[in-house]
Amino acid sequence: MAQTKQVLVAExxxxxxxxxxxxxxSQNYEIHAVKNGQQVLDFLATNHCDxxxxxxxxxxxxxMECAKRVRQLPDAAKSGIPIVAITGNARNxxxxxxxxxxxxxxxxxxINFDLLVETVARLxx
Numbered sequence: 001m002a003q004t005k006q007v008l009v010a011e012x013x014x015x016x017x018x019x020x021x022x023x024x025x026s027q028n029y030e031i032h033a034v035k036n037g038q039q040v041l042d043f044l045a046t047n048h049c050d051x052x053x054x055x056x057x058x059x060x061x062x063x064m065e066c067a068k069r070v071r072q073l074p075d076a077a078k079s080g081i082p083i084v085a086i087t088g089n090a091r092n093x094x095x096x097x098x099x100x101x102x103x104x105x106x107x108x109x110x111i112n113f114d115l116l117v118e119t120v121a122r123l124x125x
Contacts, residue, residue, distance in 0.1 A: 005124040010040045010050040010066065011086065012058045016111070022054065023113045024120060025125050035059075037066030044070065046070045050124045053116075054103070056087035063087065064101050071102035082123035086111060 011017040021031045032049065034040055036058045043049075052070065056063035063085060073079040080104045085098050088109040098106050105119055 004030045006030050006049040010051045011055040030083045037061030050079050051120050052083045067101040067103050069079050
C-alpha cells in the first residue's frame, strides 16, 4: 500500500487553514498546519512533507522569504519540495517573481478547492 502523502499548510487564517485541511484530508492526505514561514522552517528541521501550501502574506516571515529559505535548505529532498503559493496576491506578484524564489505553482484566493486537490495530487507524485 502506498504511503500517505504529507502536506504542510502554512496559512495564518484559521478559517482557510481548517477548510484546506478538511478538503485534503478527505482525499487521504496527512495534513500538518502552521501559521507563518518561520514555523515552516521549524517543521522542516525535523519533519518531511511532500507538498508545501504557502500563504504569501503571513506574520513573522512571509511566504516569499520562506520559499527562498526552503530552497536553500541543505537536505536536497527538503529543498526540492513542491511549493504552491496561495494568496489574494494583494502585492501583485507575477508568476516570474514566484518562480524566482522557488515557488512552483500559484493558486488565487478565494481558493478553488477542486483546483487545489488537482494541483496537490499532481505535485505529490
